[in-house]
Amino acid sequence: MRHIRTVLRAAEPAGPAIRLLTLMDPDGWPLPKFRPGAHVDLHLPEDRVRAYSLCGDPAQQDRWLVAVKREATGRGGSAFLHDGLAVGDAVAASLPRCTFPLAPDAMRHVFVAGGIGVTPFLSMAAALDRGGGDYVLHLLHRDAVPLPALLPRATVLHDTAAAGRPALAALLGGPAPGLHAYCCGPPGLIAAFEAATAHWPGGQAHVEHFVPPPLLPDPEARPFTLVLARSGRSLDLPAGAPLLPAIRALGAEVEASCEGGICGACRVRWLEGPPIHRDRVLRPEERATDLMACVAGCAGPRLVLDL
Amino acid sequence: MSVSPTWLGTVAHLHITARAFLPMRGMPAIELVAGQGIRGDRYMIGTEEGFYSAKPEAGRQITLFEEEALECIRRDHGITLLPEEHRRNVTTRGVPLTHLVGRQFRLGDCLLEATRLSIPCRHIEEILEKPVFDPMINRSGLNCCILEGGTVRLGDAIRPA
Numbered sequence: 001m002r003h004i005r006t007v008l009r010a011a012e013p014a015g016p017a018i019r020l021l022t023l024m025d026p027d028g029w030p031l032p033k034f035r036p037g038a039h040v041d042l043h044l045p046e047d048r049v050r051a052y053s054l055c056g057d058p059a060q061q062d063r064w065l066v067a068v069k070r071e072a073t074g075r076g077g078s079a080f081l082h083d084g085l086a087v088g089d090a091v092a093a094s095l096p097r098c099t100f101p102l103a104p105d106a107m108r109h110v111f112v113a114g115g116i117g118v119t120p121f122l123s124m125a126a127a128l129d130r131g132g133g134d135y136v137l138h139l140l141h142r143d144a145v146p147l148p149a150l151l152p153r154a155t156v157l158h159d160t161a162a163a164g165r166p167a168l169a170a171l172l173g174g175p176a177p178g179l180h181a182y183c184c185g186p187p188g189l190i191a192a193f194e195a196a197t198a199h200w201p202g203g204q205a206h207v208e209h210f211v212p213p214p215l216l217p218d219p220e221a222r223p224f225t226l227v228l229a230r231s232g233r234s235l236d237l238p239a240g241a242p243l244l245p246a247i248r249a250l251g252a253e254v255e256a257s258c259e260g261g262i263c264g265a266c267r268v269r270w271l272e273g274p275p276i277h278r279d280r281v282l283r284p285e286e287r288a289t290d291l292m293a294c295v296a297g298c299a300g301p302r303l304v305l306d307l
Numbered sequence: 308m309s310v311s312p313t314w315l316g317t318v319a320h321l322h323i324t325a326r327a328f329l330p331m332r333g334m335p336a337i338e339l340v341a342g343q344g345i346r347g348d349r350y351m352i353g354t355e356e357g358f359y360s361a362k363p364e365a366g367r368q369i370t371l372f373e374e375e376a377l378e379c380i381r382r383d384h385g386i387t388l389l390p391e392e393h394r395r396n397v398t399t400r401g402v403p404l405t406h407l408v409g410r411q412f413r414l415g416d417c418l419l420e421a422t423r424l425s426i427p428c429r430h431i432e433e434i435l436e437k438p439v440f441d442p443m444i445n446r447s448g449l450n451c452c453i454l455e456g457g458t459v460r461l462g463d464a465i466r467p468a
Contacts, residue, residue: 002328004326025329032328061330
């Protein structure tokens with residue numbers, strides 16, 4: 001699979017342990033368009049793939065801005081992007097994907113961000129500022145303010161080190177017709193947001209996870225035969241065995257990034273199943289034809305994929 | 308006695324791009340190089356920046372797409388596909404592209420030979436986030452090699468050789 005070639009054109013500190021990267025085409029050609037809230041995978045050395053929200057203005061087509069927080073206990077991707085990548089170096093990227101879109105029918109948007117979780121809201125705010133949309137961004141931060149130069153005017157800062165976490169129900173107001181709420185941040189904040197919006201009408205509260213939620217073992221998992229329709233190759237999988245390594249063991253190339261069912265990279269068309277989906281990204285109508293290979297299983301004896 | 312052509316078309320749009328995945332750029336004119344491709348496009352010989360550059364063939368030098376097919380896709384599937392989105396180089400008006408496989412024809416002053424019908428690619432759905440793969444089957448344009456190069460401009464005539 002080919003990737004998009006970019007070059008790191010600028011890098012600057014942008015808040016606590018945050019490095020803001022400007023990626024451009026080697027010749028300054030426009031990059032693929034992205035929707036507000038979208039992210040890309042960066043393909044790093046040693047086959048590491050990391051997803052980052054695009055935090056620039058979607059209307060600025062010649063550059064992608066990516067804010068990387070150094071994760072001291074991470075898997076090494078952020079450390080490389082802080083210490084191992086110099087201006088002028090090449091960076092391979094995926095096409096942008098948007099799994100956290102603005103609700104098209106919303107009349108007002110309330111964004112709740114925890115720290116570096118502000119990144120997807122920056123492209124949304126830029127788009128809403130351009131189109132005259134109504135929104136407020138509540139940014140909860142414990143350290144210094146992240147990305148201060150990129151924050152929109154409609155930002156309300158909440159210093160949780162000084163005052164603790166504000167009551168989310170009060171920030172959100174609602175539920176109300178046309179009011180949509182969004183949250184991105186650490187797991188504790190997402191859990192509090194989900195609790196505060198549990199009584200909201202379906203589809204009006206949206207979350208994006210930094211890291212995939214842990215996948216619970218499925219007690220009803222059964223063995224099945226994986227069949228790749230194009231190559232004709234097959235493999236018997238024991239109950240609960242992961243699908244993605246099995247697909248690769250059969251020689252098919254499938255991109256993957258989060259490997260937890262949230263990023264959308266390893267989407268595959270299925271022909272026979274039915275699959276057990278377990279992802280957090282596909283809509284019901286998309287599940288009728290596609291699955292996310294990193295988390296899917298099979299409820300029938302055979303899972304046939306269009307690979 | 309000369310035989311009058313049964314069709315006579317025009318160049319409606321011209322597009323190139325530097326690399327796979329990047330947006331196509333509309334051009335007022337493009338320069339064709341015989342046996343090689345279009346200057347500045349990802350499939351120009353020596354550039355090799357196309358999605359399929361690792362599978363070279365003469366018919367990747369220039370590709371064409373019927374403007375009428377865009378109208379059909381909208382009519383039949385309710386999907387608006389724009390001239391810069393089908394990812395072929397030349398959008399034609401009034402040319403029966405599917406009839407031209409194996410034939411030579413004039414694009415402006417240049418001479419092309421059609422090698423095969425184009426095949427849609429899932430790659431385009433990923434780029435556009437539009438479900439256009441199935442609607443484009445059997446109407447996704449024409450692959451050609453360039454026999455005589457030159458400059459092609461918007462509005463140029465397309466006619467049988």
